[in-house]
Amino acid sequence: MSRATHTVDVLVVGAGPAGLTVAHELALAGVRATVVDRLPVANRHSKGLGLQPRTVEVLDMRALLDAVLVDAVARIPDGHFAGLPVPLTYDRWESAHPYHLIYPQNLLEQLLESELARRGVRVLRSHELVGLTQDDDGATAIVATPDGEVAFRTRYVIGCDGHDSAVRRLGGFGFPGTSTDFSGVVADVVLRAAPAEVLTRPRRTADLLGEERGDRRNVAYPLVPLPNGRYRVVWAEYGGAVEAARPVTEQEVRAAVVQRYGDEVDIAEVEWASRLSDAAHLVDHYRLGHVFVVGDAAHIHIPAGGQGLNVGVQDAMNLGWKLAAAVLGRAPAALLDTYHTERRSIGARVLENTRVQAYLTHPAAEFDALRRTFVTLLGMREVNDRFAGMLSGLDVRYEIPGEPEHRVLGARMPDLALDRGTLFGRLRGARGLLVADAAYGDCAAPWADRVEVARGDLSRWGATGVLVRPDGHVCWVAPDHDDSPGHAKRLDAALRTWFGAPGR
Numbered sequence: 001m002s003r004a005t006h007t008v009d010v011l012v013v014g015a016g017p018a019g020l021t022v023a024h025e026l027a028l029a030g031v032r033a034t035v036v037d038r039l040p041v042a043n044r045h046s047k048g049l050g051l052q053p054r055t056v057e058v059l060d061m062r063a064l065l066d067a068v069l070v071d072a073v074a075r076i077p078d079g080h081f082a083g084l085p086v087p088l089t090y091d092r093w094e095s096a097h098p099y100h101l102i103y104p105q106n107l108l109e110q111l112l113e114s115e116l117a118r119r120g121v122r123v124l125r126s127h128e129l130v131g132l133t134q135d136d137d138g139a140t141a142i143v144a145t146p147d148g149e150v151a152f153r154t155r156y157v158i159g160c161d162g163h164d165s166a167v168r169r170l171g172g173f174g175f176p177g178t179s180t181d182f183s184g185v186v187a188d189v190v191l192r193a194a195p196a197e198v199l200t201r202p203r204r205t206a207d208l209l210g211e212e213r214g215d216r217r218n219v220a221y222p223l224v225p226l227p228n229g230r231y232r233v234v235w236a237e238y239g240g241a242v243e244a245a246r247p248v249t250e251q252e253v254r255a256a257v258v259q260r261y262g263d264e265v266d267i268a269e270v271e272w273a274s275r276l277s278d279a280a281h282l283v284d285h286y287r288l289g290h291v292f293v294v295g296d297a298a299h300i301h302i303p304a305g306g307q308g309l310n311v312g313v314q315d316a317m318n319l320g321w322k323l324a325a326a327v328l329g330r331a332p333a334a335l336l337d338t339y340h341t342e343r344r345s346i347g348a349r350v351l352e353n354t355r356v357q358a359y360l361t362h363p364a365a366e367f368d369a370l371r372r373t374f375v376t377l378l379g380m381r382e383v384n385d386r387f388a389g390m391l392s393g394l395d396v397r398y399e400i401p402g403e404p405e406h407r408v409l410g411a412r413m414p415d416l417a418l419d420r421g422t423l424f425g426r427l428r429g430a431r432g433l434l435v436a437d438a439a440y441g442d443c444a445a446p447w448a449d450r451v452e453v454a455r456g457d458l459s460r461w462g463a464t465g466v467l468v469r470p471d472g473h474v475c476w477v478a479p480d481h482d483d484s485p486g487h488a489k490r491l492d493a494a495l496r497t498w499f500g501a502p503g504r
């Protein structure tokens with residue numbers, strides 16, 4: 001039987017937070033991706049629950065934060081590393097949003113999907129990728145649908161299909177990794193009765209930290225309220241055989257709650273439960289030819305510090321605008337390769353820090369000395385700042401040629417007031433932004449279709465001009481101690497490198 005064939009510019013496989021963010025970034029740039037997901041309906045339950053400060057900033061940069069805040073369960077002003085009793089503080093990072101949000105992942109997915117629908121992009125559900133090949137000109141994806149198999153001929157396939165990614169497997173990406181002896185469970189429950197203090201919303205990270213159970217192998221976390229009146233139960237286990245495929249039983253969930261709270265908390269129903277895997281793997285390449293992997297398809301690790309969803313969204317932010325430029329025919333040759341060079345090192349770093357957290361959260365006594373050492377280290381201002389920057393995503397700094405010593409080059413640009421509006425406000429259309437005085441502004445005129453120009457006081461950042469990419473990272477800076485004419489030349493080079501050849 002012959003298959004129907006559709007020709008599309010970009011096929012996004014997977015409508016989790018990573019896939020929907022890539023598609024949203026493309027849509028903002030005027031590129032309508034085709035998004036497929038094997039699930040017949042959107043997720044009703046939420047795996048991840050936390051949005052880190054950089055994700056909150058990104059949502060603000062795309063005008064989505066107000067909608068998120070309506071349903072956010074709590075705004076937590078500090079973070080933690082491995083649940084150690086030293087709050088991580090975000091002050092050093094000059095963020096307009098120095099807090100993380102408790103906000104269910106499925107609500108973020110719903111929000112992004114409705115934004116996409118508004119822009120004419122619909123998620124094709126019950127569409128499962130089952131085959132993938134590529135050649136010099138593009139890729140062909142075979143997708144199983146309720147009406148039979150369909151072939152998508154496309155320039156780019158974006159694998160956002162999660163931890164057991166078919167794109168990764170069929171695309172030939174290596175995925176080396178290791179395991180620890182950690183396993184865990186998350187479950188959403190309806191409560192019949194519970195004391196008032198158990199039901200209060202968390203206000204700081206200390207309200208969310210775990211507590212060892214009797215045999216020193218288990219760590220039980222406090223109940224977390226969800227927006228729909230449900231509560232999230234979480235516990236972690238160490239040292240036993242990891243049984244990722246074994247379904248979670250209602251009895252296990254009830255026993256975990258009794259061990260933490262005694263009989264005072266009465267569960268009426270366990271609505272959903274899932275096991276956490278102990279695997280830590282990272283793809284060897286984020287791009288192979290016309291195929292890319294994003295989010296959990298590229299990296300998996302234990303959910304220590306709530307980073308998985310957030311790193312996936314940041315991957316998507318990094319790739320989306322570059323891909324749009326490629327589809328629109330204005331990407332410089334090497335632009336798409338920078339997705340791998342910029343993001344793989346971040347994935348590697350997350351694997352490393354979650355591995356360290358797996359040791360530090362292990363309740364066995366032999367880790368006590370390590371815990372005490374880290375408590376001392378995190379009490380030091382500079383160490384605390386660094387860990388807060390790493391966990392929150394606020395410290396990400398890409399290697400970008402230019403003024404290597406300058407602290408803002410490659411870093412995210414914090415929000416600031418401009419002559420018209422704010423920096424985040426001016427990035428809402430996912431275009432570039434040059435903040436500089438008139439002399440530099442004129443240099444950018446041939447890129448007016450891709451780069452906006454604004455004025456603002458950058459003295460706090462030791463600069464008189466910055467060029468900001470659509471993902472909010474600085475790709476050119478004019479330091480305020482030096483007004484050499486070479487900066488204008490370097491600005492021209494940066495515009496060509498990141499935004500392509502000048503327009504007419």
Ligand SMILES: Cc1cc2nc3c(=O)[nH]c(=O)nc-3n(C[C@H](O)[C@H](O)[C@H](O)COP(=O)(O)OP(=O)(O)OC[C@H]3O[C@@H](n4cnc5c(N)ncnc54)[C@H](O)[C@@H]3O)c2cc1C
Nearest residue numbers: 014016017018038047048049129161162295296306308309
């Ligand atoms: C129990 C649990 C708790 C977690 N808690 C947290 C947390 O608190 N904080 C945090 O940051 N992270 C957490 N994580 C991790 C976080 O949920 C993931 O990092 C995040 O979901 C990754 O997003 P993604 O879009 O890459 O992949 P996913 O969310 O897995 O989305 C992948 C999508 O691809 C679809 N798909 C899969 N295969 C195919 C195919 N062949 N064809 C078409 N579609 C396909 C799937 O149906 C799915 O919709 C948790 C994970 C688990 C399992």
